[in-house]
Amino acid sequence: MATEVTSEKKLPKHLIVGLISLCLMIRCTGGNERCGASIRGACPPAWIQWGDKCYQKYSKNLPWAEANQECIKMGSVLVMPQSQEETDFLLKNLISYFWINCSDQQVEGTWVCLDGTTDVEYRNWRVAEPNNSGGGEDCAATGESGWNDISCDGLNPVICKRPAPQLHF
Numbered sequence: 664m665a666t667e668v669t670s671e672k673k674l675p676k677h678l679i680v681g682l683i684s685l686c687l688m689i690r691c692t693g694g695n696e697r698c699g700a701s702i703r704g705a706c707p708p709a710w711i712q713w714g715d716k717c718y719q720k721y722s723k724n725l726p727w728a729e730a731n732q733e734c735i736k737m738g739s740v741l742v743m744p745q746s747q748e749e750t751d752f753l754l755k756n757l758i759s760y761f762w763i764n765c766s767d768q769q770v771e772g773t774w775v776c777l778d779g780t781t782d783v784e785y786r787n788w789r790v791a792e793p794n795n796s797g798g799g800e801d802c803a804a805t806g807e808s809g810w811n812d813i814s815c816d817g818l819n820p821v822i823c824k825r826p827a828p829q830l831h832f
């Protein structure tokens with residue numbers, strides 16, 4: 664009895680997915696130019712979605728360089744928000760403070776911020792930051808009040824980012 668109820672409840676979901684697939688197929692048989700475009704898929708389990716990006720908070724706090732490495736091991740990159748909207752989403756849904764993929768390790772005072780391989784121009788430094796306090800602050804983290812340059816060796820929360828899967832038609 665209980666099994667029957669469960670399967671009945673699941674049926675509409677399958678139907679909806681089936682109908683969506685059917686609609687996409689029909690759209691793509693009419694020579695519609697949009698059929699060549701990719702259609703955004705859902706993030707894998709344990710990743711949360713914002714637009715065409717997926718995010719996951721790493722299980723423990725890490726130094727900045729390790730944060731980069733661990734995200735890469737997961738087939739992703741250390742997060743580098745490209746806007747305040749993206750930052751707000753992460754602060755609200757994942758963690759209130761986290762590393763961003765932004766550092767001036769190569770040339771002091773020249774900040775390189777990368778979303779994967781994309782140069783990010785967006786900046787949101789707190790007032791009087793970056794200040795390279797003590798001459799040793801080369802990595803950036805963000806919280807609600809903005810970015811701060813801090814020591815790359817500190818242990819801080821990590822968010823990894825990967826693109827949402829794309830379904831091609």
Ligand SMILES: [Ca+2]
Binds near residue numbers: 771800802812
């Ligand atoms: Ca610095």
Ligand SMILES: [Ca+2]
Binds near residue numbers: 792812813
């Ligand atoms: Ca600082």
